[in-house]
Amino acid sequence: ADSIDVEELDALVIGSGFGGVYQLKKLREEGYKVKLVESGTGYGGIWHWSRYPGARVDSHAPHYQFSDPELWQNWHWKQRFPDHNELRAYFEFVADKWDLRKDTYFDTHITAAKWDEAEYKWIITASNGRIFKATYFLPHCGLAASRVFPNWKGIGSYKGMMVHSSYWPHEQPDLKGKKIAVVGTGSTGVQLSDAVSKVAGELVVFQRTPAMALHMRQVNYDDGEEPITKAEVEKCFKGRADGHFGFDFNFLGKAVFDVDEAERLATYEALWKEGDFKYWLGSYTDTLFSMESNHEAYKFWREKTRARIRDPRIQELLAPEKQPYPFGCKRVPLETGYFDMFNKPNVDLVDVNHTPIVEVTEKGIRTTEKEFEFDIIILATGFDAVTGSLTSIDIRGIGDLSLKEKFQEHGPTTYCGIATAGFPNMFFINGPQAPNAFCNGPTCAELQGDWIADVMNRLRDAGVSSIVADEESEKEWVEHVESVAYSSLLPKAKSWYMGDGIPGKPRRSQMYLGGVPNYYTKLRSCASEGYKGFHFQGLKA
């Protein structure tokens, strides 16, 4: 209808996490007319939503921040692993420093985007009625914007409070003395249970797969611990793009059986003491590639973990004698008191493989063994990770091609994890088949955000209307991504890394595992060879 206002832009960016925020700033600097839309009511992406008790990032500051000196020189982290409150405060600070608010629409959920082939523009619609017409459509929606809910029988009949970790109320509910269930033991379930166990009257954790969690080794800088130094921050920014995972550390460059047992155990011990992801991503190079080597890492982890748990039944459920899946091939959570909390009399663990959940009742959860009564049921059941946030938007490319159907049929197929054939002038940060979950968020937000700005500049300079990935090049990238994934042990575990747990989702590696340096080399050489693998359309007059 004529009465509807259409806002004309050079680019529309979705998502106010690291990717979207960086993209807005970068493109504005380059002189583009750009807006950011976000379905939440504040900045932070995942940190806007994940407000559950214990929610914090598992990447350590100073890595988990933008590299702009104007920001880091003026920001003081209180914790080595900042919690959600501190992270949201950081995003507010960034929004002020970068003056983002004037170009952001909150509470604006994009439902559809359609490529107009005649005009070389995207027509993008939001549920609140806003319509945008933009040359570039940049859905930087993040890995975890599409939540997974169990389909238990009777789920609607429960009379207590039931909440997904990612829809946590802004006003913290009172958990003190309550009977609480936590379902799921991924990174969220581990953080949440640990925090909840400190206040709940009773806590029952429902586990399907044990988490091979590592000790975080939190540091509170405000408690007199030495603060992060300028030198440490500079070292991190200098090194993080060269780190396989976007951190300034790497695998050890040695294989597990290159060294004798004494050396191996001493190394494991040292990595263990360092905390964070060191024992996972800074260990022997073949840990994620050889089952025999992987088992050594598992054994060490198992013994350390069992030593913290008193009840033999719970010990066996949390850290089984027989290795259940390759260590590190499901996201490794970081914890502080997770394993110890099961020693408390008011904390219990239910193995849903042994006693499955039969139904949800008015009062709680009934398993094949018994009915549990709860005041609160917390679903830490995860996300349709990586692709769910994209496929939940009705995105239509050339010839009305649906992104959802394309991904449904072939799995996430992209070129260089940044574009997909059939969808011109659309790029994503931390999208499918990029390093995404295997890259420290801000590192890849900056690498990919700069690359996207460069390609836009190139088209602007050349007077070209659009750019689209070739199907052939896409096929090669997909094959490469798969061959790297299948050279590792990742496909041997069931996890969202492989697209598991979502009915009907094709099983494919959701991410590129070849490391950030290789990925960046690929992006750079694509650009320097005139955007090889893409073709241009529509020369402007």
Ligand code: NA7
């Ligand atoms: P995850 O890692 O997907 O974890 C979800 C957990 O919920 C996991 O333990 C699942 O078991 C479990 N789950 C899912 N559905 C059910 C049902 N129906 N019954 C019992 N248990 C269930 O999500 P998180 O939120 O923890 O973490 C997401 C990412 O955010 C994280 O990896 C970081 O990158 C940040 P499963 O393992 O599938 O057997």
